[in-house]
Amino acid sequence: MAKIIVVGGSLGGLFAANMLLKQGHDVILLEKATGLLNGRGAGIVTHSALADALCEAGIQVDDSLGVLVKKRVTLGHDGQCLADMDLPQILTSWSRLYQLLKTNFPEDRYLQGKNVHFVNQDSDQVYVSCADGSKFTADLLIASDGIRSTIRAQLAPEIKPKYAGYIAWRGVCDENRLSKLTLDTLFDYFGFCLPKGEQMLGYPVAGQNNDLRPGMRGYNFVWYRGATESDELIKLLTDDEGVFYPTGIPPLKVSKKNIEDIRQIAKTHLAPQFSEILEKTSAPFLQPIYDLRSEQVVFGRIALMGDAAFVGRPHVGMGVTKAGDEAIAIAKQIKNLGATPVALQAYSNERLKIGQDVVARAQYLGLYMQSQGQKNSLEHDHVKRNANTVMAETAVDISGLLATGKAVPDGFANTSVKN
Ligand SMILES: Cc1cc2nc3c(=O)[nH]c(=O)nc-3n(C[C@H](O)[C@H](O)[C@H](O)COP(=O)(O)OP(=O)(O)OC[C@H]3O[C@@H](n4cnc5c(N)ncnc54)[C@H](O)[C@@H]3O)c2cc1C
Numbered sequence: 001m002a003k004i005i006v007v008g009g010s011l012g013g014l015f016a017a018n019m020l021l022k023q024g025h026d027v028i029l030l031e032k033a034t035g036l037l038n039g040r041g042a043g044i045v046t047h048s049a050l051a052d053a054l055c056e057a058g059i060q061v062d063d064s065l066g067v068l069v070k071k072r073v074t075l076g077h078d079g080q081c082l083a084d085m086d087l088p089q090i091l092t093s094w095s096r097l098y099q100l101l102k103t104n105f106p107e108d109r110y111l112q113g114k115n116v117h118f119v120n121q122d123s124d125q126v127y128v129s130c131a132d133g134s135k136f137t138a139d140l141l142i143a144s145d146g147i148r149s150t151i152r153a154q155l156a157p158e159i160k161p162k163y164a165g166y167i168a169w170r171g172v173c174d175e176n177r178l179s180k181l182t183l184d185t186l187f188d189y190f191g192f193c194l195p196k197g198e199q200m201l202g203y204p205v206a207g208q209n210n211d212l213r214p215g216m217r218g219y220n221f222v223w224y225r226g227a228t229e230s231d232e233l234i235k236l237l238t239d240d241e242g243v244f245y246p247t248g249i250p251p252l253k254v255s256k257k258n259i260e261d262i263r264q265i266a267k268t269h270l271a272p273q274f275s276e277i278l279e280k281t282s283a284p285f286l287q288p289i290y291d292l293r294s295e296q297v298v299f300g301r302i303a304l305m306g307d308a309a310f311v312g313r314p315h316v317g318m319g320v321t322k323a324g325d326e327a328i329a330i331a332k333q334i335k336n337l338g339a340t341p342v343a344l345q346a347y348s349n350e351r352l353k354i355g356q357d358v359v360a361r362a363q364y365l366g367l368y369m370q371s372q373g374q375k376n377s378l379e380h381d382h383v384k385r386n387a388n389t390v391m392a393e394t395a396v397d398i399s400g401l402l403a404t405g406k407a408v409p410d411g412f413a414n415t416s417v418k419n
Contacts, residue, residue, distance in 0.1 A: 357405070
């Protein structure tokens with residue numbers, strides 16, 4: 001039995017901590033936040049690999065995981081259906097997954113208020129110092145401390161998130177506030193709307209307290225729009241008191257004026273169903289979109305995983321599934337090779353290229369999304385063709401493509417953005 005520290009108590013860290021504890025290791029999880037992390041994210045698209053990761057973590061998956069959606073639709077500016085596609089998928093939420101993983105992990109091993117600010121290692125051990133003065137030692141450390149990872153910043157300071165040039169407005173609208181038109185033509189579907197150079201998408205998710213009953217659910221939306229880094233982004237990341245949040249504005253701090261503006265823009269840019277959803281969502285929030293690509297994820301006895309290692313733009317719908325896959329790889333290698341640097345290196349050999357491919361694939365989908373509107377044609381056939389491509393490529397299972405090295409189209413990998 002080895003001593004293993006996991007840093008970061010969100011989904012990635014909880015996947016790894018649960019799997020390693022199940023193997024019999026002495027696992028401690030260090031999370032800087034205090035209180036429940038519930039309500040952080042909104043909708044999460046699931047793939048079969050996510051169910052595998054939950055199973056590896058010791059969690060049985062049943063129908064309560066999320067909402068089954070059978071079809072995708074693209075709505076035109078006038079609200080008419082331009083194209084549709086059968087594509088069954090389960091849509092869940094960050095809170096539901098967090099609740100499943102957190103309740104499965106012993107409370108006395110999930111230490112909150114532990115802001116890791118320094119790590120060190122020698123040939124035998126890893127040493128961790130937290131901001132409150134507490135110190136820990138372990139045989140291995142798994143860093144799942146997110147896109148702004150303190151541990152990555154210390155070990156590989158050259159790897160930094162790179163702004164993709166656009167942001168996502170997000171939110172969840174209560175089902176019971178929606179009109180009959182929106183309920184009949186959009187609510188049950190994974191829906192898209194493709195204004196020029198932009199992309200709106202949405203899907204139904206469980207409501208409060210994971211309520212899956214009709215009438216009690218929500219519709220989760222994500223609206224991608226360009227925002228120049230030098231001025232528009234600054235305005236969007238500034239609250240009503242004039243405070244600027246350079247790395248992301250907390251949801252409840254988003255400026256009321258910016259929310260009012262985006263609701264007005266929705267009326268002219270989006271199908272009326274999506275505009276209604278934006279109007280009736282009580283607290284829309286926004287997130288800048290970043291790429292994060294690592295060239296190295298293992299440093300002796302320390303491994304990066306989840307968003308600390310790679311962040312693909314959300315078009316791949318893989319943030320959580322990727323973290324689950326990485327946790328499976330780490331746990332498998334430790335089981336086979338012991339809690340050693342050799343096991344972590346084997347994890348890196350297995351996952352480094354896949355992580356890089358996920359980032360590149362997400363960049364490819366993002367560029368496609370941006371360029372599809374730039375051809376200046378909103379003629380029916382043109383939009384329909386693009387609608388079919390967007391529906392077929394967004395947030396679908398790409399495990400087969402990743403396994404065969406075909407996730408990134410020929411020629412794209414060499415031109416894609418690097419950190
Ligand atoms: C606010 C938020 C909303 C999200 N919404 C979605 C979504 O809707 N759909 C989707 O697919 N994905 C979403 N994600 C991303 C998704 O949750 C991640 O891709 C997935 O959880 C794997 O990321 P992670 O656990 O590695 O990192 P994160 O989820 O970013 O978690 C990192 C954790 O590490 C903790 N931490 C950071 N620094 C330290 C430190 N120095 N010491 C100790 N702890 C530290 C943080 O408090 C956090 O809990 C969201 C993430 C966040 C944070």
